[in-house]
Amino acid sequence: MHLPPPPPRPIKRQLDATILHFDYDCFYASVFEAETPTLRALPLAVQQKQIVVTCNYEARRRGLHKLQLIREARNICPDVVIVLGEDLTRFRNASKQLYSLLRAYSWNGKVERLGMDEVFMDISDIVEHNVGLLNHQDLGNSYFCLSKDDPTVGFTFDASTVAGYGYPEASNDKQCLDAQQHALHLRLRLGSHLAQHLRRQLDTQMGYTCTVGVSTNKLLAKLAGNLHKPNAQTTLLPPYAYAGDTNTDVDNVTSFIDAHEIRKIPGIGCKITEKLAAHVLGKTPEIETGLNYGATQEKITVGEARLHPGLSAEVLERVLGGPGTHRGIGHRIWDLLHGCDDTEVGQAREIPRQISIEDSYKRLDTIEKVVKELRMLSTSLIKRMHLDLLEDNDEEERNEQSNKDAQSSVVRKRWLAYPKTIRLSTRPRPGANPDISRNRSFARISRSTAMPSFVFSLKDSLEALTGRLVVETLVPLFRTLHPEKTGWNLSLVNVAATNMVDTASEGKGAVGRDISKMFRRQDDVLKQWRVEDVPDPVAQDEPKRGSEDFPTNSQQSREDDEMEWISDEENQGNAYRCEECGALMPVFAMVAHGRWHAHG
Numbered sequence: 023m024h025l026p027p028p029p030p031r032p033i034k035r036q037l038d039a040t041i042l043h044f045d046y047d048c049f050y051a052s053v054f055e056a057e058t059p060t061l062r063a064l065p066l067a068v069q070q071k072q073i074v075v076t077c078n079y080e081a082r083r084r085g086l087h088k089l090q091l092i093r094e095a096r097n098i099c100p101d102v103v104i105v106l107g108e109d110l111t112r113f114r115n116a117s118k119q120l121y122s123l124l125r126a127y128s129w130n131g132k133v134e135r136l137g138m139d140e141v142f143m144d145i146s147d148i149v150e151h152n153v154g155l156l157n158h159q160d161l162g163n164s165y166f167c168l169s170k171d172d173p174t175v176g177f178t179f180d181a182s183t184v185a186g187y188g189y190p191e192a193s194n195d196k197q198c199l200d201a202q203q204h205a206l207h208l209r210l211r212l213g214s215h216l217a218q219h220l221r222r223q224l225d226t227q228m229g230y231t232c233t234v235g236v237s238t239n240k241l242l243a244k245l246a247g248n249l250h251k252p253n254a255q256t257t258l259l260p261p262y263a264y265a266g267d268t269n270t271d272v273d274n275v276t277s278f279i280d281a282h283e284i285r286k287i288p289g290i291g292c293k294i295t296e297k298l299a300a301h302v303l304g305k306t307p308e309i310e311t312g313l314n315y316g317a318t319q320e321k322i323t324v325g326e327a328r329l330h331p332g333l334s335a336e337v338l339e340r341v342l343g344g345p346g347t348h349r350g351i352g353h354r355i356w357d358l359l360h361g362c363d364d365t366e367v368g369q370a371r372e373i374p375r376q377i378s379i380e381d382s383y384k385r386l387d388t389i390e391k392v393v394k395e396l397r398m399l400s401t402s403l404i405k406r407m408h409l410d411l412l413e414d415n416d417e418e419e420r421n422e423q424s425n426k427d428a429q430s431s432v433v434r435k436r437w438l439a440y441p442k443t444i445r446l447s448t449r450p451r452p453g454a455n456p457d458i459s460r461n462r463s464f465a466r467i468s469r470s471t472a473m474p475s476f477v478f479s480l481k482d483s484l485e486a487l488t489g490r491l492v493v494e495t496l497v498p499l500f501r502t503l504h505p506e507k508t509g510w511n512l513s514l515v516n517v518a519a520t521n522m523v524d525t526a527s528e529g530k531g532a533v534g535r536d537i538s539k540m541f542r543r544q545d546d547v548l549k550q551w552r553v554e555d556v557p558d559p560v561a562q563d564e565p566k567r568g569s570e571d572f573p574t575n576s577q578q579s580r581e582d583d584e585m586e587w588i589s590d591e592e593n594q595g596n597a598y599r600c601e602e603c604g605a606l607m608p609v610f611a612m613v614a615h616g617r618w619h620a621h622g
C-alpha cells in the first residue's frame with residue numbers, strides 16, 4: 023500500500039537576528055607568530071605528539087596541512103620550523119585576550135566562545151540601532167555608531183555595499199527583492215561592515231587575522247565563513263525563505279546548504295552521518311580507519327539527504343532515534359538540513375562552565391602508568407584553575423588591604439568561582455571480538471565526587487596539592503571505575519573541575535558582585551581561599567565549616583568514606599553502546615555481549 027507523501031513542512035527559520043562567526047586563522051601557529059613576528063615569513067608547524075595540529079599559511083602554500091604526520095611534513099618541506107604545542111597555556115591566554123576584545127564591542131553581551139579559536143556574536147541590537155541612523159538618500163556616506171552612549175564613537179562606511187565577499191557572488195542585485203528581503207539585505211550589509219571593523223581591530227591591536235561568516239543564525243554564519251579563508255569574510259545574502267514558507271525554490275540558504283556534505287554540518291557527528299548515509303544509500307557505508315577514523319567514506323550531501331524520497335522529520339526520528347539519543351533528534355536534524363538553527367548565542371561568561379584536561383594513549387593498562395598520568399593531568403588542572411578562576415583583588419580591596427596591613431606589599435588574589443565537583447572519565451578500549459576485529463567505541467565512563475577543599479588553598483606547593491589530589495581523590499575514583507586490577511586498556515583519561523559556583527559576577531548561578539564584595543570585606547569568610555604571592559609563615563587555616571559552597575569537614579569525610587557520587591548531568595557516555603544492535607550496557611558486559619552476537 024502506498025502512503026501519500028507527508029505535506030511539506032513549513033520552514034522554521036527566524037531571520038531577525040544578525041550573527042557573526044569568527045574563526046581565527048591557523049590559530050596555534052598565529053599565537054607563536056604573535057609572540058615572535060619573524061616566524062610569519064617562515065613555514066611554521068605546531069606539533070602535538072607526532073602530528074602537525076596546525077601550520078601557518080606559508081607552510082600550507084608549500085604543501086603542508088593540518089593533521090599531517092611530522093615525518094611527512096619534514097619530507098615535503100625540509101626547512102619547516104616546528105614548534106611544540108602540547109602546553110596549551112599560551113593558546114588559552116591568547117584566546118581569552120581576543121575574546122575580551124570582541125566582548126568589549128558587544129551591547130547585549132551575547133558573545134560565545136566555541137573552543138579556543140571560534141567566537142559567535144549576536145549583533146542584532148547594534149545593527150538595529152544603526153539601521154535607524156541611516157540616511158537612505160545617501161547610504162554611501164554612512165556612519166556606524168559603536169556606542170549606545172557616545173554617538174561620536176564609530177566609523178564611516180558605505181551602507182549600499184556588502185563588505186567582503188557575498189554568497190552567491192552574483193547576487194548583489196537588490197532590485198528584485200521584496201520589502202522584507204530588502205530589510206534583511208540591509209541588516210546583513212551593516213553586519214558585514216561591523217565584521218570588517220572587528221577583524222581590523224583584531225589584526226591591528228593583537229596581530230591576529232580571522233575568517234568571518236555573517237548570516238541570521240549560528241549554523242549559517244559558521245558555514246558561510248568557510249567559503250573564503252583565510253583573512254576574509256563572507257555574507258550569506260538574501261533571499262532567505264522565511265518562517266512559514268514551504269517554497270524553497272528562491273532561497274539562497276537552501277542552495278548554499280544543499281552543497282555541503284552532511285558530516286560538515288555542525289551538530290551532525292560521525293554516528294548520525296553513518297545512520298543517515300546508510301538510510302540514503304540503502305546500505306552500510308564504509309568507515310575510514312586512518313587519521314580520519316570514524317568518518318564515512320561515501321560522502322552524502324545535504325541536498326541528497328533532504329531530497330531523498332520520503333525523508334521527513336518523522337522518518338529521521340525513526341532512523342536516527344533509539345536508546346541513548348535525545349528525543350526530537352529527527353526534528354533537530356531536519357531543521358539543520360534546511361539551514362534552520364534557533365539556538366541562541368550564549369551570554370558572555372568570564373568563567374568557564376568547567377575546566378577539563380585530558381590526554382589520549384595508545385596503551386594505558388597498569389595502575390602505575392595511570393597514577394603517573396593522573397599526576398600530570400592534575401598538575402595541568404590546578405594550573406588551569408589558577409589561570410582561569412583567580413583574579414587579583416581590585417583597587418578598592420587592595421586599598422582596604424593596605425590600610426589593614428600597612429607593612430605588607432603582598433598582592434592578593436581571590437577565586438572568581440569554585441568548582442564544586444571533580445570528575446574522572448576514561449575511555450576503555452573495547453575487547454576484541456572472536457574474529458579479532460574490535461567494536462568501534464567512543465564511549466566514556468566517568469565518576470564524580472566533591473572537589474576536596476584543600477585544592478583551593480595555595481599556601482601548599484603545586485606538587486603537594488597534586489600529590490594529595492591524586493592519592494586522596496582520583497585514585498579512589500579510578501578504582502570505582504575500574505575495580506579489576508588488570509584486564510583494562512584505556513585510550514583516554516580526562517580530569518575535570520565542574521559544577522562552577524560563580525562568586526563574583528552577576529547572572530544565573532552567580533552570587534552577585536555586591537554580595538561577593540560584602541563577603542570579601544569580611545576577611546575571615548574568605549581568608550582560607552585567598553592566595554598570596556608571598557609564602558605565609560602563619561599556620562594554615564582549616565577550611566571554614568558550614569560554608570554553603572563547600573562541604574564541611576564532616577561532609578567531606580563522609581563523602582570520601584562512602585564515595586557518595588554526585589550525579590553528573592554533563593556525563594552522557596556512562597555506558598557502552600553495541601555497534602551491531604545499539605543496546606546500551608555497562609562496560610563490563612560488552613565482551614560477553616560481543617560473544618553473544620558472534621554465536622548468532
Ligand code: TTP
Pocket residue numbers: 045046047048049050051075076077088089139251252
Ligand atoms: P582549526 O580551526 O581547525 O584550525 P586552525 O585555526 O589552525 O586553521 P584554520 O585557518 O584552517 O582555521 O583548529 C583550531 C586550533 O585547534 C588549531 O590551531 C590547533 C588546534 N587543533 C588541535 O589541537 N587538534 C586538532 O585535531 C585540530 C584540527 C586543531
Ligand code: MG
Pocket residue numbers: 045046047048049139
Ligand atoms: Mg581556526
